[in-house]
Amino acid sequence: xxxxxxxxxxxxxxxxxxxxxxxxxxxxxxxxxxxxxxxxxxxxxxxxxxxxxxxxxxxxxxxxxxxxxxxxxxxxxxxxxxxxxxxxxxxxxxxxxxxxxxxxxxxxxxxxxxxxxxxxxxxxxxxxxxxxxxxxxxxxxxxxxxxxxxxxxxxxxxxxxxxxxxxxxxxxxxxxxxxxxxxxxxxxxxxxxxxxxxxxxxxx
Numbered sequence: 562x563x564x565x566x567x568x569x570x571x572x573x574x575x576x577x578x579x580x581x582x583x584x585x586x587x588x589x590x591x592x593x594x595x596x597x598x599x600x601x602x603x604x605x606x607x608x609x610x611x612x613x614x615x616x617x618x619x620x621x622x623x624x625x626x627x628x629x630x631x632x633x634x635x636x637x638x639x640x641x642x643x644x645x646x647x648x649x650x651x652x653x654x655x656x657x658x659x660x661x662x663x664x665x666x667x668x669x670x671x672x673x674x675x676x677x678x679x680x681x682x683x684x685x686x687x688x689x690x691x692x693x694x695x696x697x698x699x700x701x702x703x704x705x706x707x708x709x710x711x712x713x714x715x716x717x718x719x720x721x722x723x724x725x726x727x728x729x730x731x732x733x734x735x736x737x738x739x740x741x742x743x744x745x746x747x748x749x750x751x752x753x754x755x756x757x758x759x760x761x762x763x764x765x
Contacts, residue, residue: 586611592649595706597621607638608649615643624707633678633704650703655694656724664730669737671702673745676718684710687717691724717752726757 589601598612612618625637725731
């Protein structure tokens, strides 16, 4: 079977996914709603993300399919139009986790390792929002809603820094980066400091 026929077959399979399970999304639990779409829990334990535009769905699915099988990302099964099927990611967002349990050395190191994985995956955008990192019940971390990882150039954690600064743990995180990865700290420090200074002046 040709590649074109394979893609067509997969598309039809996922187009009928909801019909096959006789799913009414109005009866499914809403796991989250963001700028790009709504995520529902399906009867078989997977989730369906219904994006507001097909373009955003295509972009996110492209990233997840490129990293499929990586421990930091949910496995993706297929896309049709503006929705995709992927594994469920439980746990608590990093933002909410820090608010409830605080921020410690072990978690800081896990985030550093996550960014090193971004390098291994050859992401052009090495950044992630706190709300898109989920701390799992076993303490591991996973990423949801990756955006523009292969299309946008950013070599320091801009959004992460902003989130950690609001949570008042950025200085602690940077201290751990300095201790564990001094070369990375050297790359990040001035850009992070300048960005935080800029947003602080905007808030004044």
